[in-house]
Amino acid sequence: MMGQNQILPLWLDPRTKILLLLLCVLSAMAAPSLQYEFLLVAGIGILGILCGKWRYALKGMVFYAMVYLFTVWAMNSMTGTLRNMFVAFLGLFHKVFPCGMLSGIVISTTKVSEFLSAMNHIHAPKKLIIPLAVMLRYIPTIGEDWRYIKDAMRMRDVSPSFKGFITNPGITIDCVYVPLMMAASKAADELSVAAVTRGIENPNPRTCLIQIRLGAGDAFTTLCFAVFFLAGMYLKEVG
């Protein structure tokens, strides 16, 4: 899955990614219409594909398209309280989904070392950077933990599935939550220890094996997102 050898069509600087996230949030807030949000998700999907996360991007787009169609249908053919309820819920969903999807792409394509180096470039305080880096690093281990927990649940006759959750919510939550919390707090401690004993707190600007620099790709992508956001603002004013 990993690809520092594999040449990707687009590599973005972590700083650009943060800016994109910000623009995405603003765009989603300003979104003048449902079609606009659909375009936003499509744009994020294309970005994901270019960054090498095509499977994730396609899944996200297909899922969103289904919800989109459902929303259009609900707006047109539902009536009364049910419609209000769905519209309120879906309204929130349409605002949150693009940001969530982009965050997923950002987190999965950013290496911890790149992130640290980028944060150094913008002179972010170490007190902020280190916990964020530990978090970024912890995310992939959740997958590993989850595999063990699933095994443990099956052996105790608790089904680690959605159906199991519906029929037996209390037990399922205990089974996931308790070990995951234990594993998380231990892992976070050990990761922090491994980082401080290798001098992460050094106040000198950190260097990076992989040089990060802002390039044409960063400028172009930011421009696309910025134009898209401004277009949204404009449409909102006009509409």
Added chain:
Amino acid sequence: MFELRNVSFSYSGHTDGGLRSISLRIPNGECVLLCGRSGCGKTTVTRLINGLIPNFYPGTLEGEVLLDGKPIAETPMYQIADRVGSVFQNPRTQFFNVDTDSEIAFGIENKALPPIELSRRVKLTSKELGIEGLQNRNIFQLSGGEKQKIAFASVYAMNPDVYLLDEPSSNLDMASIRALGDYVRLIKSQGKTILIAEHRLYYLMEVADRIVYLEQGEIAGSYTPREFCKLSGAERRKMGLRAIDLREELPECPATPQSGLTLELKDVSLFHKKRIILEHISLKAGQGEVIGVAGCNGAGKTTFSRALCGLHKECSGSFLWNDEPMNHKKRLRLSYLVMQDVNYQLFAESVEAECTFGIKNPDRELTKQTMEELGLLSFRKRHPNTLSGGQKQRVAAAVSLISGKELLIFDEPTSGLDYDSMAQVGGLIRKLAALGKIIFVVTHDYEFICRTCTRVLHFNSGKMQDDFLVSTENETKLRNLFSIDP
């Protein structure tokens, strides 16, 4: 050179692992091995030297810890990191990057070396440690042994004067332990000062200059390797220490009552994503057998044990229980896997609740009896997470008994255990065997196999290479399997 002057320490909120008036002076270039029971304070000593105490672990500290005459407590962590490199026990959670190269560079990046120097050092480190084959790989796909090599490499690249190794071999197979021993010899030849806290002692006997024995937070003995090797087996066991020389460990060959129910595997092959992991395994096992499953990291032992208890479904061939075929669901009902990290399988708020967790109509009498048998009755009200590792294992074993499992699998039950705890696990497993369970133990621990198992399976390069009884006749075979020189 570093020095502990009359140091006492206690962790806030714990009683374990504290130290009482420790004085220890380690001159440059010396290699010191710290040993003692779990909780004796070995790890605490290493934490005093790499500055984690008092910077990361709070507690009450008295006395002075000096590195080249300067008090460590007043030195910022990153300056200590320049001089002192630490390698820890758990390979899973000590790397910070997802790819090996960035991880090796992590420390020197923090040191802010120029980029050209970074890549030069990464290359040099990989060459000197013989891990060129691991360059540019995803760390999540490495075996535990390989991860530990990368963790060592990352510290090595920083070129510290002092190396601290805190139970570095706990999760390693025999080959990786040997590689680790080579690394220690390498840094010693470079004149580095080395402090190793360890339970496994045998692989360090040639390289250590001094062996310091801790007991309940105090230095209870200091030996040269020669003096240390003279300790008799009985003395060593009394001190709670693991084998010093594996050649002296002999198979104890406990009797194996072979009767009753049997498990049979007929031409079983295991796959992962259509790739063959292990093929053509056939074996028969009876009640009361304790079967060790050995082989290097990545030989398929974990997949085998998961398939055995029905968690891994991609397999062909047949599993028979009393001549009746069992699909994965039936196996799951019949078997229980005690994981290496037991924390994943403890869910409830007390030991008692844990024992009956998820069972619809628990048998109170059986629960009580099982808890009593496994010595858990006195902690019945305690939260499982407040127990020690060995106690947690016993809770998991109790769960398996109460839910009526017949086939028990232990995954690396002795990793990171001192002699006492290992003997206890051995006792537990034999007790379970005497209750008529069939037991498989996945392990790298030669000493443990000698003491506990009745039979050994050896997996290597996709096949079951060997299947023999642990007995005096098979001693040579067993030694070859663990590459112990005669």
